Amino acid sequence: MATTVLPRPKAYDDTFFKPISIWLTTTDHKLIGIMYMVTAMISFVIGGIFALIIRLQLSQPNLRLVDDSTYNQLISAHGVTMIFFFVTIFVTGIANYMVPIMVGARDMAFPRVNLLGFWLIPVSIILYYCGFFTGHALDAGWTGYAPLTEKAYQSHSLGVDFWAMSIIVWAISGIMASTNFLTTIVALRAPGMRFSRLPLFVWAQISTSILLLVVGAPLAAAMILLEFDRQLGTQFFTTSGRPVLYQHLFWFFGHPEVYVMILPAFGMISEIVPVFARKPIFGYMSMVAALFGIVFLSMTVWAHHMFTVGMNTYVEGFFMLMTMLIAVPTGIKFFNWIATAWWGSIDFTVPIKFVFGFLATFLIGGITGIYLASVPVDTQLHQSYFVVAHLHYVLFGGSVFAIFAGIYYWFPKITGRLLNRTLGEWHFWTTFIGFNGTFLIMHTLGLEGMPRRIWTYSNEAWAATNIIITISSFLIAFSVLLFLINIVHSWNQGEIAGNDPWQGNTLEWATTSPPPPYNFERVPAVRSFMPVRDLRESGELIEEPPVVPAPV
């Protein structure tokens, strides 16, 4: 059947530089997805600059590069920016772009909710950074433990209020996005796209959305109660109230949030490995089951952040057991990925390099998680640099490596152009070496007794390790610079990708790069969880003429 290629609206061209009115008013999930991702990348750079200042201050004992108050604001801003404004936002963005296409829909179920949900994010970010213009931003860490955030200890500081407002807005946006994803996936699937044929990235987005729907509200509740304390004089979390209640509310959100950041990463890995190994995913059903096992378990583990507050040892034992059980579904996923690659014919391009970087480093984060789950051992390691190393292994070695893999994988679909491979190889190796150089030896600092969140130290024994960490952290900064150069360069004049540069399995590879506003001229038939591969093998894949993107 001959298909007619509909002309594209002129304003909707493939370049990033569209009229501002389009960016401000679009309800297209792809443009909103790009805005999410660009916002997140800006946050990544800002949060990274905070990290470099922190590392310079800690590079040697007794430095006075920044003072104690500034340092506490920097670590808080680094955590808030990276967790709330970078990783979560980026994975939301990439899902916003890919999920409707992967299920064969034209757009999200509620495009205008999508628009509102996205624009709440810049509002949230600006609200948070307003704190810096009041002279005193949040300085109690990204967790903002009460009573340190209470009026009695922060009487002149509006920074805490701006942070609380920012997080409330952020939570509302997250709930909107989650509702939208779930409705889209349930209601707008293409004919033939049964639940048992959903791509694993879409399954990951279902589990992430359920998680964020459940835990977003308690986070907002914690912030609202904190604001009641600060503005109305209630005593929920004050010195004479119940400070530990704040920790329960915060971590009931805070621990699942870890999975909000890592489950989409799991989804991306599950998409990328089969494509590059030329094998179907190993154990599709157990991959889906593992996702929901993680969703359930992650809501029963929050108090493992509180093993030193003095709980009953049986309660501690429960949270220890549930925490360790997360290793089971995570282990299933991990072994299934290895089994998918086993006997494969792996083409070692940049995306799959980042996938193996993810597997090699995330494993370390998972293993150190077992140490931290063990209550006795945790009382030693808690709030030390061991924890900082662990959380960066799961968030950077896990989520961020997967995000980079996802970017190299989907950039050709989003822009129509491939990222430069040489720069990509350099980016991968500098990231991998810089990351491990920074965080591997950081574990030992915690074991030697260096607490996290101290702005300086006088112990000379920690000096050598700290200087190595600081130097390695600048290698990460260099790698990010290479990455940004690659993005700008390739978006402008990268090699034209064509519709399906990797011979992908899922529906996004059946349409043009970038896809038209309505995503598909004709939604392809879906006969398995690898619909495009089926079509390619049966010779039914209609090669639409590749769109030549306009230069930026």
Next chain:
Amino acid sequence: MSPIFPEPVSPNGQGIYNTYIGISIVAIIVFVGVEAALLWVVLRYRRSTQPAGYVPPQVHGHTGLEIAWTLAPLVIVLAIAGYSFAELQKDFQPISHSQMLVVVSGHQFGWDYEYENGVVVHQEGSLTAEVPAFVVPTNTLVKLQFRGTDVIHSWWVPAISGKTDAVPGYDNFSWLKIDKPGKWRGECAELCGTGHASMQIIVQAMDKSDFDAWMAKQKESGATPSASPSPSPSK
């Protein structure tokens, strides 16, 4: 750089240390095994080293294998959890048979140690200067009762044991029993404000006779609770 804790000097610290070593044995085996599998995949299944036209077997799964690698981690974590829980019951229960009680209260920014006879040691925050030592007799089971007077602090001397939070509103407990004289350092482990890094801790263990002499000197100099300044409200 040390992959293990400082040598523990208190039995509860020793218990934690043993748990840490126990987990490490399993952890290292799992780490080496899985990383080796990853390395094998990376080296063995490269397209560039395979014969042209190699089509990988289209395996969709294997129930037996999937059950195996569900059960194997389950058994491992149950074993680790059980082992950790035994240690938790042994060394982390509130104790009733202590030979000495010290009330440790944290404030912005320092620690106060109040002995049963009313003597108080003040460790006021300092980044560089030596703080006065919290002195305990050797071979004595000392119960530590923690109190927070403003925000949450966490008392941590790595060579003795794990952390115990000093939370306002209720008392938290830990204990120590040191066998040999010596001095050990630690610091506050819960971000408590601008002076967090200055909340240094020094614990000194002395033989019983030395301890009694030290205590007599403290009584003379009048370090009583009434003489202690109340924790200053934060600026």
